[in-house]
Amino acid sequence: MNTAMLRSVLKRSSSTASTASYLSSRGFSSAPAPERKVTVLGAAGGIGQPLSLLMKLNPLVSSLSLYDIAGTPGVAADVSHINTRSEVKGYAGEDQLGQALEGSDIVIIPAGVPRKPGMTRDDLFKINAGIVKSLSEAIAKYCPNALVNMISNPVNSTVPIAAEVFKSKGVYDERRLFGVTTLDVVRAKTFYAGKAKVNVADVNVPVVGGHAGITILPLFSQASPKANLSDEEIIALTKRTQDGGTEVVEAKAGKGSATLSMAYAGAIFADACLKGLNGVPDVIECSFVQSSVTELPFFASKVRLGKNGVEEVFGLGPLTDFEQQGLEALKAELKSSIEKGVAFVHGN
Numbered sequence: 001m002n003t004a005m006l007r008s009v010l011k012r013s014s015s016t017a018s019t020a021s022y023l024s025s026r027g028f029s030s031a032p033a034p035e036r037k038v039t040v041l042g043a044a045g046g047i048g049q050p051l052s053l054l055m056k057l058n059p060l061v062s063s064l065s066l067y068d069i070a071g072t073p074g075v076a077a078d079v080s081h082i083n084t085r086s087e088v089k090g091y092a093g094e095d096q097l098g099q100a101l102e103g104s105d106i107v108i109i110p111a112g113v114p115r116k117p118g119m120t121r122d123d124l125f126k127i128n129a130g131i132v133k134s135l136s137e138a139i140a141k142y143c144p145n146a147l148v149n150m151i152s153n154p155v156n157s158t159v160p161i162a163a164e165v166f167k168s169k170g171v172y173d174e175r176r177l178f179g180v181t182t183l184d185v186v187r188a189k190t191f192y193a194g195k196a197k198v199n200v201a202d203v204n205v206p207v208v209g210g211h212a213g214i215t216i217l218p219l220f221s222q223a224s225p226k227a228n229l230s231d232e233e234i235i236a237l238t239k240r241t242q243d244g245g246t247e248v249v250e251a252k253a254g255k256g257s258a259t260l261s262m263a264y265a266g267a268i269f270a271d272a273c274l275k276g277l278n279g280v281p282d283v284i285e286c287s288f289v290q291s292s293v294t295e296l297p298f299f300a301s302k303v304r305l306g307k308n309g310v311e312e313v314f315g316l317g318p319l320t321d322f323e324q325q326g327l328e329a330l331k332a333e334l335k336s337s338i339e340k341g342v343a344f345v346h347g348n
């Protein structure tokens, strides 16, 4: 995939018309893009490898730093031969983590264990909470101003863990911490396009709430282009979006969870963050961020990305009765996942 092809892929998947028009009419190919360092933590993993590939294809990246506990020299050597803008460096093991992070504008975190059939995302907490805590401590030390894109599950808890670590180190800026929920949006768009028989490239669907089971709430009433779907079809689409991760976990039958679609979604979200940092106007994506949209301290909704990360958190807009019920139903689980993350950092 050359730069033009990548741009066309990103254009097609953009959640906003303005982002799409930026890509088509105001791309950085003619004007030099600023230097940007992107670091992937967990770069040798199932998500990390294809995500590193996609970030290597992104012309907005000048330096690509690939870190894992092992295996990164090979991934970095491989990816580094691709003839695109960024310079690639691989770092393996904790003593190289500082170097990997220093000067990062964006840190993407797909480090941690994935689900096996029968597990919930919360079952990953035991292992991943500790991984995310120690990586967040390193980010606080080496690149406290970076935008953090949290992919590691359970996102509903790992984002609050990172927030508490950053607070404890005195570097928390709520505008710079994101739970990556883009895969929920990617799925909602795909499933909606199939059911509504519309061109998937034209589809937009906001997905709000969190990133696990019923906390994933797609707002199909706000989907565009409009389609005349029955209540039963909307219920089925909602359930399929909520269970999208489990669908992949079961199909992989013990060999992990979504990696390729997640790498794609992670690349879309990081690209949006880069554009925001670079001052591109009206870059809007859904993300799990600190929020006052509901009474919960973190919540996924549409956000506007800018030079400092989150510039604006959008409200939910008008909801149908079905969506309103879904919103009320998700709150208890999301609240307890957030509290579990906070409690983990404070040792209780």
Ligand SMILES: NC(=O)C1=CN([C@@H]2O[C@H](COP(=O)(O)OP(=O)(O)OC[C@H]3O[C@@H](n4cnc5c(N)ncnc54)[C@H](O)[C@@H]3O)[C@@H](O)[C@H]2O)C=CC1
Residues within 6 Å of the ligand: 041, 042, 043, 044, 045, 046, 047, 048, 067, 068, 069, 070, 110, 111, 112, 113, 114, 115, 124, 128, 131, 135, 150, 151, 152, 153, 154, 155, 180, 181, 182, 183, 184, 211, 256, 257, 258, 259, 262
């Ligand atoms: N937010 C989302 O929508 C999604 C999140 N995920 C989550 O992403 C995570 C990663 O999934 P996969 O890539 O499939 O798993 P994987 O097991 O294939 O890769 C994880 C990588 O993390 C590395 N790692 C472990 N501890 C580390 C540490 N302390 N520092 C740096 N790297 C470390 C491992 O060495 C491995 O290379 C899982 O928690 C999974 O549940 C997966 C799909 C979607």
Ligand SMILES: O=C([O-])CC(=O)C(=O)O
Residues within 6 Å of the ligand: 114, 115, 121, 153, 183, 244, 245, 246, 248, 249, 257, 258
């Ligand atoms: O389902 C999982 O465990 C991985 C994930 O978050 C997703 O695919 O949405």
